[in-house]
Amino acid sequence: MELQAASSLSEQEIVRREKLSELRKLGIDPYPPESFLVNVTAKDILENYERDKLNYKDISICGRIMSIRDMGKACFAVIQDATARIQIYVKRDEICPGEDKKLYDLVWKKLIDIGDIIGIKGYVFTTKTGEITIHVLSFKLLSKSLRPLPVVKTTEDGKAHDEVSDPEFRYRQRYADLIIHPHVRENFRKRSKIVQSIRNFLLDAGLLEVETPILQPIPGGATARPFITHHNALDIPLYLRIANELYLKRLIVGGYDGVFEFAKDFRNEGMDKTHNPEFTVLEFYVAWKDYFWMMEFCEKLLEKAVTDLHGTTEVRVGEHAIDFKAPFKRVKFFDAIKEASGEDVRNYDEQALRAFCKKHNIQTEPSMGRGKLFDEIFSELCEKKFIQPTFILDYPVEMSPLTKKHRSEPGLVERFELMVNGKEIANAYTELNDPIDQRQRFEEQLKERERGDDEAMYIDHDFLRALEYGMPPTAGIGIGIDRLCMLLTNNDSIQEVLFFPQMRPEKFS
């Protein structure tokens, strides 16, 4: 077994395994079980150590070794804990005061590597070059690393050397990516902060956080191809949810006046830098409200999230400075198309729309109905123009089978989408609560499906039954959390805001 393993290992891996057994021979457990007391973090030291006060005299800290500079009878190394990197200073005669210098000469200098996790005790001082450093009085190996870690070296002018640039490496081995790239760790902290800020906002507003089924017998609430699975005991197909909308509305029927869920949704579609098969959507529904109320609520929510994250309402995204200061601009759907094309397509029938598309070089499919055509026209002609947060409102009824018809505009529904940086971030309605109308809308969807649109919605009879009991007037919204995080962290790939983006399975030989 050893031979077989050794043949596939690199030189460096073999060396580290040899060091492992060497350590064991010396009676040192490379993976000790007991806790190591930590009384300070690297960040704490770097921010609060003051040379003259001589504080941080008796510290105990753990971290991973990120670099070592061996000076002979003394060494400098850098360790990294969850908060920061800090330099440590290991002096032979300090950790080996007696005759026996084995702990330094052998254990520290030969058997400890970059990547190893150690605990140290000592005190903080400043080197003559002015760097805050931990003077090590004793150290303990807490976990031996068996793989070479590609640590980035940065020159004085900030230029990075040997930075892992292979995205495949970074996404497949995110654990290593996180170790070697502090900014990646920071990105995900930001994501957590965004979610936390929004959650607090919703809880403060009195909404109830809920959980609803991921496995659904009918994949409803959106139009998308679902993942299908099978339940053995029930012997039925089940679908991974493409949305949780219909379940959250059932809860509004049940009498809660505000519910929200940060939901993983699943869609069996293509993958690219803005699409992952599983993704996170925040949906929430508030009774007694309409979409105008929701626009204001949404503005406040985002303004707060951005401020909590950056301390200001402005975010730098690529070339643009985007300002989330409420209120956001509002543009009506058909006004946006009119603005872009000079034509008011609102009353066009399907044929006229197809002619319009042809004129503007917009590709169409025979299976597309009016709704899809409108959708296509908007995304081709208008979407990219909205850089600053802009609400697009009053969509055609064909595009929105779950939305209440507009109170004064025939053929439209009370719906808005929030566009930021040319992309849709949120989608909201005055929710359709008329069960008869809802049934008709589902039947329209059924026709679309028969026509070849395999993403049209299925009829959910239980949902209709719920509506028949009566749902209060309600405003609802879905916010794409991944895309929001991309925006607020200035990343243009969804893979940068997902710890473990979907990848083709790796082959291990």
Next chain:
RNA sequence: GAUUCCGUAGCUCAGCCGGUAGAGCAUUACACUUUUAAUGUAAGGGUCCCGGGUUCGAAUCCCGGCGGGAUCACCA
């Protein structure tokens, strides 16, 4: 799914027109008790993604596959 680019040491990359591989960092050895891409000297390390083909000879050319990126399609 389509098109296109890419796949050489642990990491970053070089290797043009075909002659079985190089550099820096990392690793190993020695020196060095305040360095910071530490330094100096020396050494080791590669199924050149996989499988076929052309050829006396392939990392290099051709075909197929696998994996990744980009663009497009579907979608959020």
